[in-house]
Amino acid sequence: MSQAIESSETKTYHNFIGGEWVASASGEWFENINPADNSDVVGRFPKSTAEDVDRAVAAAKETASRWRLTPAPKRAELLFRLGEILRENKEAFTREMTREMGKVLSEAGGDVQEAIDCTYYTAGEGRRLHGFTTKAEMPNKYAMCERQPVGLCGLITPFNFPMAIPSWKLIPALVCGNTVVIKSGEDVPLSTINLVKACEKAGIPKGVVNVVNGFAEPGAALVNHDDVRLISFTGSTSTGRKIAEECARDNKIVSLEMGGKNAIIIMDDADIDNAVEGSLWGAFGTSGQRCTASSRLIVHEGVYAEFSEKLVERAKALKVGNGLDESTDVGPVINQQAVDKIMGYIEIGRNEDGATLACGGNRLTGGDFDNGYFIEPTVFTDASREMRISQEEIFGPVTTVIPVGGLEEAIDVANDIKYGLSSAIYTQDVNRAFHAMQELYTGICYINSATIGAEVHLPFGGTKGTGNGHREAGTQVLDIFSEWKSIYVDYSGKLQKAQIDEVEI
Ligand code: UN1
16 A cells, blocks of 8 residues: 655645634654655645634634624625635535545535535524514513523534535534534545635634534533533534533533434335435445435335345446546445445355345455555345444445335335334335325435435434434524524513403403
8 A cells, every 4th residue: 555645745734723824832743645656745734733723612612702793694795705715616616625635526515515405504694593583471561582592512523525514513502602613524635624614705704603623532622611602513422422421520511413324215116226326426425424324215115126136236337436437327435444344244244144246245456456445335135223234334335235025114114123223114105105204204305316415405414312302404403503592572561460460451
């Protein structure tokens, strides 16, 4: 395997603190490597420490009142401008994302588009942020309720949606009047920097948005910082759980978006070709590195043989390669650790679980493959619900086909999991579709489409182990980044005691 060589053209990027682009207090750097080609260094980034987080939090704190008191429609004007800048730079941001993250260009374009959609949609909330008025119990008394910002928000973002996920957190935080410190994903810092440079260009005041790059240390420092009021995290279940524990100690607000093990049910009346296409897209899009990935395919025994055969045939034909090559269907996975984890699960599927490895199962080697992290699209058939490959999140291009006898069993298998992000059913029968919609206990549910592809104006999030009850996107995200204030105005000119004074009718 070739060593990464830093060329004289390797770009250096910085943290963004109080409106200045600065190195880490540690003076240390880390390299961002292209997962499709280890010899390609995307850039060097500050390896930040708790001290950098202290500075970023101080900057965000200093500017908090100014931003909070800026009228929301004015905050939104800057965000609309941000949307324009993202749109103008979509192509460049897309290529840079593929280079640092690996996903194919069309999907990276979709990721930037999702950030653009989120920005426009959520900026519109600047002229809404609706509260409500209601009637008070006492005469000459007024009652209303409005949103107030929560304060300083720490945003900790993952590698798989390098611009979309930071935008889901950043834009609502800003429109609600909060200031933020983002800890970028260590494998994809450039896309966060691109987003934040666009914020700077849009004229968002210094100190409102800050970025600290690096690994676990700045993340932990953010979570433990006394001045941080809220942590919004997307990532692994194990890290999310730790963050929740830390936040509980300080009574911080915490919003978690974690794992998934999402099922598509394929009924015997389904359009099988359509179900095969959907399953391929859901399982192998983004090389399976989506928390919404279709990692379980629960198939009615009446169509099991036909579906499995067609799926395997199509999976074998997918072209794995560098995402920058337009003919590639499936890009690399993110890093060596991901390869180890995914290959470990393939071993488990083969041996411990005893399912049938119907296709794939190998890390690709030879030629250009040696410089990257490429794994074949892998399908396990004849799996059963309790196997580890059917229960645990693999986060790679691996899916598991589980035969079932009917709809009730299919729903039971789909729900028999510790996660609850997304689910889907392929059926032509409206009664079955509505029954599944009612019974699948997930935050997102698709009919005749895969488990991926959520749109920004609907709430995003999951039940059970996927999250902690919050929803990102939609208008529901405002409930994460604002707190309700109930306001009573007594204009009677005297003391009126609610629940105690009798009101004459
Ligand atoms: C994720 O996998 O973490 O619904 C986010 C989807 C995308 C977002 C996925 N819009 O698949």
